[in-house]
Amino acid sequence: MENQANLDDVRDPLIIAETWKQEGRNVAVATVVETWGSAPRPVGSHLVIDADGNFHGSVSGGCVEGAVVTEAIDVIDNGMAKMLEFGVADETAWRVGLSCGGRIRVYVERLN
Template identity: 80%
Template sequence: MSETFTELDVLSTAERWAGEGRHLALATVVETWGSAPRPTGSHLVIDADGNFEGSVSGGCVEGAVVSEALDVIDAGEPRMLEFGVADETAWRVGLSCGGRIRVYVEKVN
């Protein structure tokens, strides 16, 4: 876990990126139903160029979260996203595992 903390730790990365003056959004899994790949509390940090670190799913919905995050960085207001098989977007970006997740995206400022 020490390696995780120094190399892959999302919140440390967020702090470092913010210190470099990059504009960021932080996405957090706030609720899960069924078999969700990443537990509640998991983070993804995104910068204005679309670079990201961390995960909110097994890679299924990160692309969609990143594009929403770019809007949040511009607009400044937080946004709640929902992904899952019950959602019509499932055909586009969904969770193949059959779960459903809510992701809160906020600007780091």
């Protein structure tokens, strides 16, 4: 095990994104860029998504990942980065909001 990579290759989203891309998959990287109030994952946290909707990592405690995956597939298709915002103030809060009461902004970009 002497030369094993230091990072957790099984769980580290950025390592997984690199591996996926090298395997020829289309990949998007979602990043928490701002948080207000109580947010479950800190700024800088990543969720990585492939075109089939497989994902690794997290941007919340599991509250909004489904919505981010859906948006990410669009981003993979058209290449246009997107800023998403989630919070209890959203009309869709009851569907994809944050039950903790915080707000987060998530930047989704395609890995080119």
